[in-house]
Amino acid sequence: MDRQAREAWKAADAILDALLDLPLDQREAHLQALAPAPEVAARVRRLLAGSASEGPLDRPLPPLDPLEALEPATEPSLEGRRLGRWRLQELLGEGGMAVVYRAISAAPPLGQQAALKILSLAALARGGRERFLREQSVLARLRHPYIAALYEAGVDDDGTPWLAMALVEGQRIDQWCQARGLGLSARLDLVGQVAEALEYAHRNLVVHRDIKPSNVLVDEDGLVRLLDFGIGRELSSAATRTMQHALTPEYAAPEQFDGQDTGTAADVYGLAALTYRLLTGSAPHDALVVRAHSPERPSTRAAHAPAGSLERGFAPRLRGDLDAILLRGLAQDPAQRYPSVEALVADLRNYRARRPVRARAPSAGYRLRRFAQRNRWPLAAGAVLALSLLGGGLGVFWQAQRAERAAQEAQLQLRYLDSLLREMAPSTAEARQPDRSRLIASAAAHARQDLASQSAALATVLLTLAEIAQAAGEHGHSAQLAAEAAGLRDGLDGRDSPGFAEALVVRGRALWSDRNLGGDPEALAEQALAILERKAPDSEAHMRALLLQQQLDQGLDRAARAKATGDRMLGWCRARDRQPVELCGEVLLAVASLQDRQGYVREAERTYTELIELEAMRAGGDHARTLQVRTRHARAVLRLGDAARAAALLEPVLAAQLRIYDGTTPELAATRGALAESLTTLGDFARARELHEAQLAELVDQRGSGHPDVAAYLGNFGVFLMKAGDFEGALARLAECAAGYATLGGPDHAGVHVCNGNRADVLREMGRAAEAEPLSRAALKGIRDAFGEDSPLLAPRYSNLGRVLLALGRDDEALPVLDRARAAYAARGNPMAALMRLHAVEARVRSGRVPPARGWDQAQAARRQLEAGFPTRNPMRIAMLAPLARIACRAPLQLPCAAQRDEALTAMAQPTSPADARRQIDLALQATAQAAAGTRFAGTGQ
Template identity: 35%
Template sequence: MSSIDEIRWKALSPWLDRALEMAPQERPGWLSELGRDDPGLAGELAALLEESDALAREGFLEGPCPAPPASLSGQILGAWTLEAPIGQGGMGTVWSARRTDGRYEGRAAVKLLNMALLGRAGEERFRREGSILARLTHPHIARLIDAGLSFLGQPYLVLEYVEGEPFDAHCDARQLDVTARLGLFLDVLAAVGNAHSHLVVHRDLKPSNVLVDRTGQVKLLDFGIAKLLEDESLPGEATLTREGGRALTPAFAAPEQVLGKPITTATDVYSLGILLYLLLTGLHPAGEDTLTPTELLKAAVDTRPQRPSAAVASARSRAPATMADNAVRRSTTPDRLMRLLRGDLDSIVAKALEKDPQERYSSVATFTDDLRRYLAHEPVSARPASFAYRAARFLRRNRAAVATASAVTAALVATGAFAVWQMIAANAQRRAAEDQASRAEASQGLLDFVLTDPGTSGHPFTTSELLLRAERSIQAQHGSGESQPAIEQLIHLSILFADIGENEKALELLEEAYQRASKAGSGYPDLRRHAACQLGRLLHRAGRLDAAAALLDASTAELQAQAPESPALVDCLVQVADLDLTKGDVGAGVATSARAVALARKLFPRSPMRQVAPRIQLAVAHRLAGDLELADRTYGEIADLFRSLGRERTFDALAVYSAWGLLRSDAGDILGAVNLIQSALDITRAMRLHGAPDEVLAVNYGQRLLIVDRPDEAQGYFSQARRTAEAKGDPDMRTRASFGLAAVARQRGECARAGDLLREATGFVEGHFPAQHPTHAALRLEMGLSHLACRSYPQAKAVLEEVVAYQARAKTTPATSHVLARAALAQTELGLGNPQ
């Protein structure tokens, strides 16, 4: 095939398609007319058509292989007697043979060079194949036993006889599941990797060259067209390359083989990707089974294959019976197969099948490593839309950013704007657990009060009815007075209403408690300050950041002036630090948290549990500031304290495990993060909680599941969190859950679904958060990543430039967020063809 660069091929391809669709007798007139406008184009097309006709005359890629002559049966070659033909490879026929020199019994496969290739080039090629096979010693490569020339000068190779079947047929016949198939495929990779270590590229990997014998052992066959990398500078290499240039199988050819570009180990990686695609789905990545050899070659260059899970979905719609049979051969159903392939395996196959050799796995070893990591339920290097690979290339060119970027690039792909969003909601677990602890305290204070009279309704009370009854009882008993019991009970009741999701009612009661305490003047200053801090917390949760800041700042200033060593100041400082982090002022969050910890240690030297809340807050602040080691040590110390006190199944432990899981995720320990957040979920189930921690934990657990490519499970947690947040009227968690669902869709390649979710989220965010709230930036980043994943590069660039500009204007933005946004923008520029 003529050597044509990729850009020129794309220009010629549509014209060549038109020509091939014409009847041969119509082409000369069409070319003549075309030549009047573009003589160069017409000349190139004429040359390609002539080459195509020549190949057709030679029978290239068409029809069955010519049958080997039966007269060779019984011929003796050295110690071996030919018995029967068993196949034909790229460079010769293969016969079964038995050893007849009397030394020992044995069977072998004898390969004879095609007679048409005899002569200097053919002999040189045969000596070359013998040299290749002699150096390859591996349990999964057919062994070379002997080599020689017959008395007529016929070169032959005696190879290990493999009685088996193609490995895809072997897997189908035994209905091997995906895990078992991957086990066999790893053996294939081991064999190819061994060949590559000896500077040998196979160049013709296909099912018929990969057999499984009776013992279940994989054997790689037919190095008849293998290429020695070390031969590039040897005399005669041009002849050898030219002779072998057409020796390819269209269904398994790499783009560089079709285009006449250099052959490297990446060529075998591409063919292995096709084999893996077939093994997992029963489908060819080019799509239709009826494609001609020419169409297959064109598809190798021009057509980006569907991801395996998407191909299964398409085949199920197009030919449900066929896809059902394919699934049965894998001991599953089409739906389950789709879910199994979606995520890691989709990404692994996509990386192996990149059109550009530089974007594939750099070696068979890295391909193998990703499959082993998948089987071990560990994160893999491949990522959707090859973003991780391309971002890594960008970061390597900017080495100063590598230390920060290496820990977060994978998280960008899987979780998108979650990195920014965690700046907003990183403390949600602690706040939620505090809500639960406050509820327990409030429940104790109201228990006798609410249940002294069983009522006369004749039916069980719902939680809401019970709390409304408690409110009526408080009003009846205390009226609008400013007594301490009335104020305390209103504060406790507001916490309980917040816990069941009735945030407006909770705010109403807490504002009433604060007003009553304020009217009491100097009578209950501590109670008023406590009410102010609790009200600031609820205003914060409702997204009313300015109102929360004003109230908390005033209360903190008053406490510092009038009660600088009061427990109420510790609580207020924790709430102020939490608000600082939500607003993105990480430095202030660290400083305020440290003040709260120091004061708690001074006030409660013999009560370590009273120090836990500010210590958790400080750990969260350190995490967002990038001091992961210090934060991790703090969480570990607190967890040890809980275990020593028998409090590992409490609300406080719930807060610690949740926040600790986020920290481990930031540090790159994704499996550790999943385990810690799972521990927090176990606590909620053990305590039969149905309140705020459930949706907070569900979102954070879903984020980590996405990073380890478990999108189906993640979707369930995000959906649960969104329903709960909607019922509670919690805009923060509802938005986080919506971002999670959009990230799931993006990871699956469901661009339309991701777009719909983000458009819906846009309306919600605009209606529930003030313009300066960082949620808007998180949403825009999520939209930019969605455009990027779907290769809508102009739209991605516009949105991501807006995000980067916002970050530059913002008072503070976490370093990880800066790196993530800029890495995404860099990837967009690459997609637009702007490498600089």
């Protein structure tokens, strides 16, 4: 596409935005009044035609023979039939209202798969068309990662209505839980996903009204998809009476049987009924039982589950809070239920965090028991100590202890001091503390004065305060307090004692957290480990020393030792059922971070999910620690290709962090950066750039330009700039990234090679493949040397080099490299393997190894794999269009050259398409223009 054509598309797109806000009958007149250039006006009309807001189901249906309509279908199968652009394949399911077939697109985008839902003639005669219209209207409004999306709708020539929806390869939720032996917490996690989908639907004024296990599928990654809004309705529409033959008796709310208007209360009931089924093994009511009373208590029902079943083992844990929560959600009277799905899920979170639940009477005894479960330290000593601390009177309390009770009491005091002071680190909006540093300093001063004669107690207090200071970001203060504690323990027990080693670890962590403090954290870790391996090899102190070593190894690219240490710590925690929670939370985070860094993203995503559960139970879903892990989890989801879900996960995290922190923090920066990456993938480049620039400035200001986090972020920013079309800016940032890593770890640091590999990508996109080749080869070698031949990080490096060689026209050299890239991606189940296959097919067609027709079949197979692996809006779906067009136009009279070019042209005109993909499409269109012109001449006989 030349510059003039691009400008015409850009102008057309700007006009389109204004026209879409007008009624249909006013758009043409307004367009004529604007008087754009003819080529711009033509493009606007083309865009308007493609954005018609009326669904095809709004067309009148041809009349039906009533007798024929009421007869059951006699055709045994519809396989092979074509409806719209969809060709039906095997039957997926059927019910009284409709049948569902797997279907594949026979027109661009070719090979796309869908679940095609077809209304039966008998249902049509009974008024089912209204339900189909409603489902089309509802689904068209909903775009959420946990809701199966609507592609399109239509009516066949014989009057058969159909809906084409995203194909979900999954298992119904109750069967998924049974097949994998999921525990109670994991099942509640799935309920939380269903709740997110319902909350989204309700915010968009849509109620589902048919929540049941068969309408919730779980895919292989453990993600739910909510199906079948067929009896749902829009809350803004007039009240509708639920068709009794359409509802599911075991899960429907009582008011639905009476034909009453059902708002969101019906979905509250449905979600509670689904949860009841997952936790007890059976529905709340039998299909034939009249709803005259509430269902049996979940704990009682679970206790009567088959012997040996998981649900039977849940019974003791259901008793009490979960009984109350589910029975309130299943209340006969909608007014007695939770007011919203959010309220029900909030009470489930209260249960998991051991906080009082709203479904139970708020008695003082109940609240006290819950508080005691959350706070294991003695309440009386804690209350006195808290008052003493806040009043500046720590010394009064400590001096009042009798000498013979000092050792016993000190342990209780210090444990609660740890619990109390940790709350001074940012955690919740209610716990903001702008003067944390002053309070820590004040507590340390009181300790030095009041415990001057009790060196052991003073050392423990100072070490606890050092850990608190580190949690609050006061790393210098933390290092100073830990050094003081180490000196005291040296004087008490010597430099070969576990207590001394424990202080070294705390100081080492502070020095590693802020490299500007100087010192040698690695030497401190080695010294501490040497002591603890001999004196306390199975202790928490030893695990904390290993944790520090693993973090140092990870930062210094000692991948093998870091992984071995992580496996050792993880085994220690799992042998103790992840107790102690705090330490094992840190272990899970370290292991997930290493998995993420080394390219094992799917494993990292699972570990982050486990950690989120642990942190939410420990501190709540909106605690700062949990939010940090939720950000990391969302980044893993993004790297797995689901940008829409990642953005949906990150938006509430960012909002919660803005309520917690007073100013800019590394945690906020990380969330902004991840959200910016997600928005980049979704095409919102302007907002993404603002977030990137703000975050980079904050990181430099807080951590200094030489910090590894700054180098890493420069790399992220450089990749973003390439996607946004600022190629020169991308080169500059990536060069800074490489220089930063070289300063930190030398020219062979893995970060240097990653940044240079990305520089090669940019140079290739700029048409400077000859310059890119040596950078790409060096990056491949460097990553191989650092992480080994089996590292997943090699896949993008092989991909980079293979595409550079293709750009240089060296197909014979490119093919084995692309095959290595495909194998590396496929080994981890990464759908990028399909894109590598597509590039290899193009190389084989171009070099004459494979005829175009055969190559086209192979390319379509690769396309199907890629579309199955990436969500609809993922840029990889756009990246495939350039090679597809070039392959099709190798034989334009045999293959759909013109159709493939049109699809590529449409994608290129979208402002959300990344710049590198648009450039590749532009080059492909230029390269295939002559072939396309030849096709037109052949078609007209010229």
